[in-house]
Amino acid sequence: MMGRLEIRDLHFSYTENEEILKGIDLVLDQQSTAIIGQNGAGKTTFVKLLKGLLQPTSGKIVYNGTDLSSMTVAQIAKHIGMVFQNPNDQIFKNSVIDEVMFGPMQVGMSKEEAKVHAMDALEMVGMEKKCKVNPYDLGLSERKLISIAAILAMDPEVIIFDEPTIAQDYAGKKCIGEIVEHLRNQGKLVLTIIHDMDFVAEHFDRAVVFAKGGVLLDGNPEKVFSRAEILEKAFLEQPNVTRLCHALGYEETFLTTDDFVEYKKGQ
Amino acid sequence: MARIEVNHLKYRYPHTENLALDGVSFQIEPGEFIGIIGKNGSGKSTLCQAFTGLIPNFYRGAYGGNVKIGEINVRDVEVDELCQKVGIVFQNPFNQITGSKLTVYDEIAFGLENLGLSRKEMIRRIDDALEQLDITRFRDRNPFDLSGGQMQRMAIASIIAMNPEIIILDEPTSQLDPQGSEEVFKAVQRLSQKGITIIMVEHKMEKIAAYSDRVMLLDEGKMIDFDTPQKIFSRDDLLEHGVLPPAFTRIGRGLDRKNAATGEYPVTLKEAKEALEGMAV
Amino acid sequence: MKSISLYEEKNSTLNHLDSGCKMLYMVAAILVPALIGNKWANVAVIILSVFLLAISKVLRKTVPVLSVSGIVILTIVIIQGMFRAGNTTVVLQLGPAAFYKEGLLYSLGIALNVFNILLAICVLIFTTKPSDMVENFIEKGFSPRLGYVFISIFQIIPQMMETMNTITDAQRSRGMETEGSLLVRIKAFLPLISPVVMSSLVDTKERAIALEVRGFNAKTKKTFLNERKVTTTDKIINLLLIAAVLASVAWRVKLWLG
Numbered sequence A: 001m002m003g004r005l006e007i008r009d010l011h012f013s014y015t016e017n018e019e020i021l022k023g024i025d026l027v028l029d030q031q032s033t034a035i036i037g038q039n040g041a042g043k044t045t046f047v048k049l050l051k052g053l054l055q056p057t058s059g060k061i062v063y064n065g066t067d068l069s070s071m072t073v074a075q076i077a078k079h080i081g082m083v084f085q086n087p088n089d090q091i092f093k094n095s096v097i098d099e100v101m102f103g104p105m106q107v108g109m110s111k112e113e114a115k116v117h118a119m120d121a122l123e124m125v126g127m128e129k130k131c132k133v134n135p136y137d138l139g140l141s142e143r144k145l146i147s148i149a150a151i152l153a154m155d156p157e158v159i160i161f162d163e164p165t166i167a168q169d170y171a172g173k174k175c176i177g178e179i180v181e182h183l184r185n186q187g188k189l190v191l192t193i194i195h196d197m198d199f200v201a202e203h204f205d206r207a208v209v210f211a212k213g214g215v216l217l218d219g220n221p222e223k224v225f226s227r228a229e230i231l232e233k234a235f236l237e238q239p240n241v242t243r244l245c246h247a248l249g250y251e252e253t254f255l256t257t258d259d260f261v262e263y264k265k266g267q
Numbered sequence B: 001m002a003r004i005e006v007n008h009l010k011y012r013y014p015h016t017e018n019l020a021l022d023g024v025s026f027q028i029e030p031g032e033f034i035g036i037i038g039k040n041g042s043g044k045s046t047l048c049q050a051f052t053g054l055i056p057n058f059y060r061g062a063y064g065g066n067v068k069i070g071e072i073n074v075r076d077v078e079v080d081e082l083c084q085k086v087g088i089v090f091q092n093p094f095n096q097i098t099g100s101k102l103t104v105y106d107e108i109a110f111g112l113e114n115l116g117l118s119r120k121e122m123i124r125r126i127d128d129a130l131e132q133l134d135i136t137r138f139r140d141r142n143p144f145d146l147s148g149g150q151m152q153r154m155a156i157a158s159i160i161a162m163n164p165e166i167i168i169l170d171e172p173t174s175q176l177d178p179q180g181s182e183e184v185f186k187a188v189q190r191l192s193q194k195g196i197t198i199i200m201v202e203h204k205m206e207k208i209a210a211y212s213d214r215v216m217l218l219d220e221g222k223m224i225d226f227d228t229p230q231k232i233f234s235r236d237d238l239l240e241h242g243v244l245p246p247a248f249t250r251i252g253r254g255l256d257r258k259n260a261a262t263g264e265y266p267v268t269l270k271e272a273k274e275a276l277e278g279m280a281v
Numbered sequence C: 001m002k003s004i005s006l007y008e009e010k011n012s013t014l015n016h017l018d019s020g021c022k023m024l025y026m027v028a029a030i031l032v033p034a035l036i037g038n039k040w041a042n043v044a045v046i047i048l049s050v051f052l053l054a055i056s057k058v059l060r061k062t063v064p065v066l067s068v069s070g071i072v073i074l075t076i077v078i079i080q081g082m083f084r085a086g087n088t089t090v091v092l093q094l095g096p097a098a099f100y101k102e103g104l105l106y107s108l109g110i111a112l113n114v115f116n117i118l119l120a121i122c123v124l125i126f127t128t129k130p131s132d133m134v135e136n137f138i139e140k141g142f143s144p145r146l147g148y149v150f151i152s153i154f155q156i157i158p159q160m161m162e163t164m165n166t167i168t169d170a171q172r173s174r175g176m177e178t179e180g181s182l183l184v185r186i187k188a189f190l191p192l193i194s195p196v197v198m199s200s201l202v203d204t205k206e207r208a209i210a211l212e213v214r215g216f217n218a219k220t221k222k223t224f225l226n227e228r229k230v231t232t233t234d235k236i237i238n239l240l241l242i243a244a245v246l247a248s249v250a251w252r253v254k255l256w257l258g
Helices: A043-050 A073-079 A096-106 A111-124 A140-152 A170-185 A197-203 A221-226 A228-233 A240-247 A257-266 B044-051 B104-115 B119-132 B148-160 B178-193 B205-211 B229-233 B247-254 B269-277 C019-036 C039-055 C059-083 C101-127 C130-139 C144-172 C182-212 C232-257
Strands: A005-015 A018-028 A032-036 A058-063 A080-083 A158-162 A189-193 A206-211 A214-219 B004-012 B021-028 B033-037 B062-069 B086-089 B166-170 B197-201 B214-219 B222-227 C090-094 C097-100
Touching: A005 A043, A018 A043, A018 A214, A032 A043, A032 A170, A032 A197, A043 A158, A043 A189, A073 A080, A073 A096, A073 C144, A080 A140, A096 A111, A096 A140, A111 A140, A140 A158, A140 A170, A158 A170, A170 A189, A170 A197, A197 A221, A197 A240, A206 A221, A206 A228, A214 A221, A214 A228, A221 A228, A240 A257, A240 B247, A240 B269, A257 B247, B004 B044, B021 B044, B021 B062, B021 B222, B033 B044, B033 B205, B044 B062, B044 B086, B044 B166, B044 B197, B086 B148, B104 B119, B104 B148, B119 B148, B119 B178, B148 B166, B148 B178, B166 B178, B178 B197, B178 B205, B205 B229, B205 B247, B214 B229, B222 B229, B247 B269, C019 C039, C019 C101, C019 C130, C019 C232, C039 C059, C039 C101, C059 C097, C059 C101, C090 C101, C097 C101, C130 C144, C144 C182
Parallel strands: A032 A189, A032 A206, A080 A158, A158 A189, B033 B197, B033 B214, B086 B166, B166 B197
Antiparallel strands: A005 A018, A005 A058, A206 A214, B004 B021, B004 B062, B214 B222, C090 C097
């Protein structure tokens, strides 16, 4: 099944005098979408609402026709998965396989079913050989992959990543980029909160810029990253390649080094 | 000013089998801005802690060779003695806040109180550090109420106030948003211009290329190379060592555009622009 | 991030008083009525404490403290009033329950003592910056390490609570129920507590290193940014408080001898 999220005039505030989200209208469907913006722009609050961890002050979120407010957090978890920023916030089992099987069993899979899903998920992140290892004996990059597999194994239709590339080196980023694209090609709806613009340019179909609790820009990365002045106002940067091409006076917006090199070679 | 000299440094953490640092030797001149790059687990953070004496004096473990800051062999002095020469700033701004002070001003005083400075000297140094990191307007705020970038600049100010000649920054911007990162990079650059030696570990290669005088490449505890950013990022084997060169270098390489004089690929936006401007648009 | 410190800067007279002075007040306020051994002394000191809290604009903050202890005191009053050995004079009959004068007086004594001690502590805690108090102790030779632990706990605990909330969110996002029956809560314990312990260990280690490189273990004698000003007013109050304690000691001794 495909995941589709419809967000209608969503407002949220913790206290009466300070509104965090000031009316968000978005439809999120079959695309990988990056939510970018300065800290404090409301990105984290927004994804917490999508997970049902917070309730909107007004407006609603509809998932495949059902209002999220009529579902419990546990019910939402079956359909919408979220990988938290720090893998240490969730890991508690003594072996990788048990850790990855925990989520699937919580959402009602049998032990056998959970095991099959867990092994598939571990394979997708390239950790199937380490299934018996204690997660605490792994490095941070590998623990991150375990935390991703733990969510994938629950087989949700929507997967949200919170800053997946933080503290990752080149190999780690490459691996996470591949996972994002693989999930997208499987027809999952992939969302991420992220500060790494090069990563967005490289791996995402759509970028939504949050600023001061509202949506400032929305569209494919070419369109969004071509608006240098607006990005600057939201305290964001263009991807490095885009910046270079703008400095060189190109009209077109290039997102990756490969795109630009190909273009130049074709001339 | 102190020169850093590292000779055949080997180190293994307690209860582990592999060497975290395996025979590293180099020198750093006073006032240099050094970038350290390499994949996770290559020994970058371990080397940072070796400059400050945290390795081996805090962590223990097996240690060979030596690290000298000027005439001082770091192994022979206590961490608190060395901290007036070498300061270090870590990745997570939250965990560097003492938690025992209610204002930014008092937070910066923490280290100075420990050193037993006079009140007059403390005030002079704190005012100066606030100014240098451009956070004077936050002086009466609670440290925990700052944004990530402000918090990290406060952490740097707390170290600067202790008057070190060398500052080590271990991935200082990895937890910050683009604006916060930029604030920190600018602040560090200002310190560098004042003659303080800067040693910075960072995954953002474009930034390393833009700010560093020299770049050190580490892999599996060994120093692979230590040279100008242009030389390091022009290496053919960087990906094998787990490092992606800056976007500008990748474009230069893809289009085979080198700097005519040096025969090296561009590493910064400015260099790439110059190298490419000759080409037809 | 909120601090859980009970202190609040109100720019009041008591805020400006030296912390040593307020500590001495707390000691005297507890000792003097105890030495005199008279309920009216207790009442007088309670009135004085209430007055001090009122002019410091923190009287409201005593409400939670007093109401919690009030419930405990009430049970003592009921139990002692009805069942204390030696109860003879009935003063109040509520249906089958009879309250006796002896028990009530005895529990009144306890209540006055408890309220007096609590209010005296409140005068100190609500008007004094924890760090001033601890710095005062450290200057007198108290361990700076213990002092640090004492002050930092007010800010570190809220940070841990924040981590705890994130971890709860992370596990609920994996379909785990955290609310409901006792069994549900017991099942949720391990997935919540293990990451909390691990992340606290990491945080503590990182913070220990950050303190270390800021000279926390330096053997030099510590100095303090915030000057401790002991004014003439402070000295006079200190003398009066000491005089009051000595006078009540003398009174007690006289009672013994006499």
